[in-house]
Amino acid sequence: MLIVGVRLEHAQRHSALVVVRRNERVEGEFDRKRLRWPTVTSYDVPHIERFGRGQRLGEVVDAIAALMGRLEPKPTLLVDITDTGHPPIDLMRACDLAPIPVVVTESGRPHAAHRTMHIPRQHLVTELAILLGARRLTIARKLPDAELMARQLEEYRVKPEPDDATELAISAALCCWWGQNRVRSQVKQPPWPADPVRPRGLGEMTWDEVLQISY
Secondary structure: EEEEEEOOOOOOOOOOEEEEEEEEEEOOOOOOOOOEOOOOEEEEEEEEOOOOOOHHHHHHHHHHHHHHHHOOOOEEEEEEEEEEOOOHHHHHHOOOOOOOOEEEEOOOOOOOOOEEEEHHHHHHHHHHHHHOOOOOEEEEEOOOOOOHHHHHHHHHHOOOOOOOOOHHHHHHHHHHHHHHHHOOOOOOOOOOOOOOOOOOOOOOOOHHHHHHHOO
């Protein structure tokens, strides 16, 4: 699945858009406590757009709408409005987009309020650090701003302060956090092993009978 992260800035800074693909696969031994196969998620970046300083927010919104119109199936659109407030969200909705506004906070816990998602900065940084440390976040080398984004990710992990050198990192961090915390498993679970563990206290009942009782 695709997730699009957008960091909107005022005219003196760069705004940015990052498309992140969420990948998930079955990996590891069958979990007999949860009766499921464990899955591992990874992320790759197939598209980056970095908007120039002084570019009007209306032009940025038009570019976002044009890209979203080309992506199938429709991805989740996360928009960081920490610096700009809600006016750009109204423009996007007028373009038939369904953005999820996000405000990056300095403390607290992730929560939704007034149709806006509030995510503490440290949660974004922690999620990035885990994925980067495990090599589960990759960027397509052919992208024009791939090296710049790689540098920003490393710098943001060390110094998570919003400035003119973090717009790509923040856009990607929004997507990764959402993929890790707000998306259910997309993997179709393989069949259980031939000899599943039966719950205690059920004696010699067959597994089919156990399933019937569970329902």
